[in-house]
Amino acid sequence: MSDREDQLVGEFPLIPKQERAQLKRDLLLKSGHELFILKGYEHTTAKEIAANAGVATGTFYRYFSDKRQLLMSLLEDQIEMLMPPEPKWGVSDPESTLASLLEAHDKRIKEMGMQRVLPELLAKDTEFAEVLAAAKRKIFTRILSGLTKAYAKGLTWKDLDLNTVTWSLMTLAEHAPEKVKQCGIVTDYREVAKVICRLIFPPEVIKNLQSEVSTVEKE
Template identity: 85%
Template sequence: MSDREDQLVGEFPLIPKQERAQLKRDLLLKSGHELFILKGYEHTTAKEIAAHAGVATGTFYRYFSDKRQLLMSLLEDRIEMFMPPEPKWGVSDPETTLAGLLESHDKRLKEMGLQRLLPELVAKDAEFAQVLASGKRKIFTRILSGIKLANDKGLTWTDLDLNTVTWSLMTLAEHTPEKMKQCGIQTDYHEVAKVICRLIFPPEVIIKLRTCGTADEEENDI
């Protein structure tokens, strides 16, 4: 059992070993996933999850202590999927590379669907909010480390605070999926990546990275 499971999931009433029992548990997970997205966490009950799965309410409590445990089981090992993607700076075209990462991240979030529950969960579940914040701090530290390496190589702006740059980068990347809703136009991932890269690199450095090609990528491996 992972540390995260210890924190968020807790001990299950029953760990299914037989295939039939595992199928029932999987049905409950699928049912909970669908209802949480459709109705929201607060307005979904264990009884509704069981009914939607086609099983008795008592069956629900054979596998999960409550709806929170079911939700945290859905989120288990997926916390990092909610984190903004970690850019790769030591490449010949950082803008295109980052645009691809942003688009893939947005696609994963849409496929999972549960990102809509995050504001509700963070507001109501202090333990989950703490784990999510811890995950963001780890991503922040890794991104900052990469930017510092780029700075050591003379690739970044010299007059900007790197902590502020990292925070700005993460904020933009994290809210990229919301751009279409707020602006009313389709998200152009390359335009977002361009803005982020301009926070890191002066224009002449971006041109240099593009023209140097893969020959310098090993040297700039950050």
């Protein structure tokens, strides 16, 4: 049914204009997301994205200046998901907490499905790489501040550089999902969590923290 007919028959336009536009934009984003994951960024064409979204090629360009911009919009929505969460140390058994955080993070990354596309982009798109680097710096600061507090409480190793520990922590957390591909071993988040915790806390601290928790739990 055309716009013209709409007006002739006096049908009430159920969806407000802006909302309808937003709908198309979302359709396009979804379509792009699917295809980028399926075929890679470079090998997806604007025409395909439009067709897959059920709109005309030209419509794509009404909502996005180009393919790259669609991708950027996609990433803006998702970049938060890439960020590992900041754990609160010294509150509960750090190993269990971390293990479940890692697993949850991994899950979200997988749901997002953009891992396949990101490396291609990082390599090619300087601007995007910078956006991501900035995000990482932000999370770095957050984690570092957490560790600094733990350090002040005397919970962490005294002889390790906190900056380096923070970086190691992020690096391991970020790459944990790839463990299988690289080494042929299934990722056991509990073990990764133990290793990461060892980077931060001396074993006896962990024990104390764990017993505190169980004490609390028993009470």
